[in-house]
Amino acid sequence: MTTSSLDSTPLDPALSHTRGETDVPLLTQTIPENLAATVEEFGDRDALVDVQAGRRWTYSEFLADVRRLASGLHRLGIRAGDRVGIWSPNRWEWVMVQYATAEIGAVLVNINPSYRVHELEFVLKQAGIKAVIAAPQFKDSDYTGMLAQVQPNCPDLELVVLFGDEEWESMVSGPTDADVLAEIRAGLTNHDPINIQYTSGTTGFPKGATLSHSNILNNGYFVGELINYSEVDRVCIPVPFYHCFGMVMGNLACTTHGSCMVIPAPAFDPVASLKAVEQEKCTSLYGVPTMFIAELALEDFDSYDLSTLRTGIMAGSPCPEATMRQVIDRMNMEEVSICYGMTETSPVSTQTRADDSLDRRVSTVGRVGPHLEIKIIDPSTGGTLPRGEAGEFCTRGYSVMLGYWEQPDKTAEAIDEAGWMHTGDIGEMDADGYVKITGRIKDMVIRGGENIYPREVEEFLYTHPDILDAQVIGVPDPKYGEELMAWVRLKPGRDDLTAEEVREFATGKLARHKIPKYVHVVDEFPMTVTGKVRKVDMRKTAVEILGMA
Structure with missing residues (x-):
């Protein structure tokens, strides 16, 4: 295709x-060919920094460790076309596995860090995963235990390697089979599948989008081109690697330009993100709108030195205009890209x-x-x-x-x-x-035959002085088919907002059929790990709240 x-x-x-x-x-190269070319030009520049782990690599060091890991994987029997799962939050090991699997033509399968046993088993079977490389645990996720539980049900799964275990240590410290790797690289083409990313699965089981070297290498490259990346850029990446935003727009945009990948923390933390920008003098910061909102809301926001920032990427869901203006004015991200x-x-x-x-x-x-x-x-x-x-x-x-x-x-x-x-x-x-x-x-909500796009109503609600964030959904209505319900997060100091107050605010400013009939105040919206609001969950909850179940 x-x-x-x-x-x-x-x-x-x-x-x-x-x-x-x-x-x-x-670009017509494969990912390993492109990385080698970057190292040739920018070998002494920083490639990767994991702030919390206290580790950093130049491009030359990074390529050496990637090839050492690739050799280790090959010695364990991983071949071109084999599927290798990566199940971990954002850590330096994730990035190494991304590039090491590409070196030997193995297909990296990104496993959502929030998956539980049911979803894990589905993905392992559906992709025919031969090996999983994982963090032992993170927060309340016992990856070790869950993998042990599902392994007997997954006939293709031959190998489980955990960061820090004996197998992992032997791979990252073992010899590099340079001749073997060179022969493998020569046999790869840029249209080979190299990555499977499972969609969020807001309806039914997730589907595995299968991507080639050309797909993701070029996308990362052109994303970086359009925000003028070069070897002087240092990119703070708090968005998840398991998703395109982290591994393509983040990692591949960097390695195609000789820029530095900076990992602020294993999972999003607004304080860690701003500390990383200050400490590593980052020029670019990524996030979904809710991440930028959280960073800007920090009480000590003004104490961070963000003067090195010039750009960044906001994606995942549309950004409130007020937030965008603050990102440009208060975070110095004058060239921020949507x-x-x-x-x-x-x-x-x-x-x-x-x-x-x-x-x-x-x-x-x-x-x-x-x-x-x-x-x-x-x-x-x-x-x-x-x-x-x-x-x-x-x-x-x-x-x-x-x-x-x-x-x-x-x-x-x-x-x-x-x-x-x-x-x-x-x-x-x-x-x-x-x-x-x-x-x-x-x-899209159809109320009495009128098509209503929730985004328009949400943008209006952002202008209310008490509303921090808003999401609008359709709920069943016997008269009109559907009515509007607004879920709102309030600014600090406000603890309630009624539908009547919203109606008064909107009257004369918004067409009557676009004014929400119901208002529900929440602390957080249900989200996917990639920052997309799960409106399907909101609709289910709304039906229960309104007694329509």
Whole structure:
């Protein structure tokens, strides 16, 4: 499915269909070839820092340790095409395993750190995982115990290696079989599968998006290009490695540019993130909006020296305008970039540029990325819509996954015969090609025949002086089919907000049918590990709260 060149058929500028620039060529290397080239140029520069572990590597040291681990994996019987699971929070070992598996052509399977036995067993079986490399435990997750529990039910699983155990230590301190590795690298191609990432699975079991060297290497490269990464950049990565945001937009964006990967903590901690920026003089900081909100809310926020920051990436879900302005003004991230995408597209499809206006960066997810093509269609007819009309966002190009692992039917549902990935997201494109994502097709609320996009109502609720964050869902209603319910997080000092107060605030400012009938105050929203709000969980809870179950 992956294509390396764009269709050159002329496009109608009145329609929501654009292509990215192609002046910078696609990378044709494999991940190990690209890493070796980076080391050749920037061997003495910092490659990786794990702040809490107190460890750091230059690029030359990093490649040496990656190849030592790759040799160890090969001696244990791991071959090109074998699936190797990684189950761990963000640690230096995760990054080593990412690049060591690529060295020998093994397919890295990212296992969500929050999985429990049921989900773990599903992924181990579905991907046919031969070996799992894991942290012994983290917080309340006993990875060692859970792996021991499921191993008898997973016939493909031959090997479990835990960080720090005898097997692990022998791999990371053993010899490097340079000739063997060189022979393996020579046999790899950039269209080989190299990574399986399971989708969040908000409905049913997760699906394994299968990605090639070309998919993720190029996506990381172009994400870095658009925020002007170079060997002087130091990137603080508090977002999870198991997801594209961490391992592609973070790690691969760095290693394709000679930039330094900085791990602030195993899991997100606002204090650890800002300390890492200050200590390591980071130039870039990543996060989903809730992470930036948490950092900005720290009582001692102003005590941190963030003067080295210039850029960063915000993704995962749309950002409140007020938060975006604070990130630029108070965190010095003048060139902060908004990215939009999905696991199945490696992940980024659109991105704001460093020179985009503030308004573009707070109100859109940018323009199509290099070597990619996007369009907005009417989901009922498949026809491309005029500019400014809302419809389903579709994309094609080098970034589209190879498919869902061993699920050809699901792949065919997502990627059409012309190679377009149908995202299920609602978007609209303006005259200059900038895109707004206004929600999921399945999240759209239909009240009395009126289509309501929750994002519009959420943006309005952010203007309420007591509301810190808001999410809007549809709940069943006997008269209108659906009514709106707002879940809100309040600013410090406020402990309640009624639907009547919201209605008074909204009257005259928002169309009557868009004013929420119900308001539910919460401390936190149910989230996926990648920072996406789980509206499916909110709807279930809402039905119970309202006595509709």
